[in-house]
Amino acid sequence: MAHPLIEQAKRIAVLSGAGISAESGIATFRGKDGLWKNYRPEELATPQAFDRNPELVWEWYAMRLNIVLSAKPNQAHYLLANLEKEKDLTLVTQNVDRLHHRAGSANVLELHGNISHSRCLQCGHLSLLEKDFSYPPLCKVCGGRTRPNVVWFGETLPISVFQKSIQAFESCDLALIIGTSAVVEPAASLARLAKNKGAKVIEINPQTTSLSHLSDLSIRAGAAKGLQELLNN
Ligand code: OAD
Secondary structure: OOOHHHHHOOEEEEEEOHHHHHHHOOOOOOOOOOHHHHOOHHHHOOHHHHHHOHHHHHHHHHHHHHHHHHOOOOHHHHHHHHHHHHOEEEEEEOOOOOHHHHHOOOOEEEOOEEEEEEEEOOOOOEEEOOOOOOOOOEOOOOOOEEEEEEOOOOOOOOHHHHHHHHHHHHHOOEEEEEOOOOOOOOOOHHHHHHHHOOOEEEEEOOOOOOOHHHOOEEEOOOHHHHHHHHHOO
């Protein structure tokens, strides 16, 4: 049997972060081996950085896309995809790696976009990027300059994705927070929103975070083991 909080839940909203993909071999951002230890966000993940040196920014995204395309979803991604078949579940992810989609999740909201597409700066067309693509890629429709289809520091989130995420967390009776340090806003506030509306909150993370104190259940484990424990799978 799954944990009573799962059994009783009618509507589940999940927020996932880089930690859920750590067991697929994709580096997280913060922490000992985090990406931001080796790279400076302001040189790579801001509109100013892209204006200054688009080649460098594209090189970084091409490198990360190659890693992501060689990686496979792990059991945590699959367990969430299965749970969606049994429950009314909305999965909000800060991850740009598309591993939730590849594991079979359908109701996914990508808060920070994804790195598998480029976005045309002229016509807005999204083009799928392939492994080892040559950069900077041009728009497949109008030939215009493109940028990675992600949200950078200092940019606003895609409005309709964010609104749907708020709706999911305001209307859920269980918020499941997995593998996020909960330091980047407004993503981290979604859990508080759910809590304020009376939802139960479960956190799965090997470390404590700023959301731990408001969680009804904190599972101090990796995402796959923690979800197995919760779902008794
Ligand atoms: P972080 O790198 O900030 O945090 C990763 C979290 O995962 C930490 O709290 C770890 O303790 C936890 N963790 C590590 N291994 C884990 C495992 N096996 N299972 C579960 N949890 C594990 O990543 P995010 O919170 O996702 O934004 O970062 C948020 C945003 O900051 C990212 O989307 C990105 C970054 O800058 C943008 O690029 C806009």
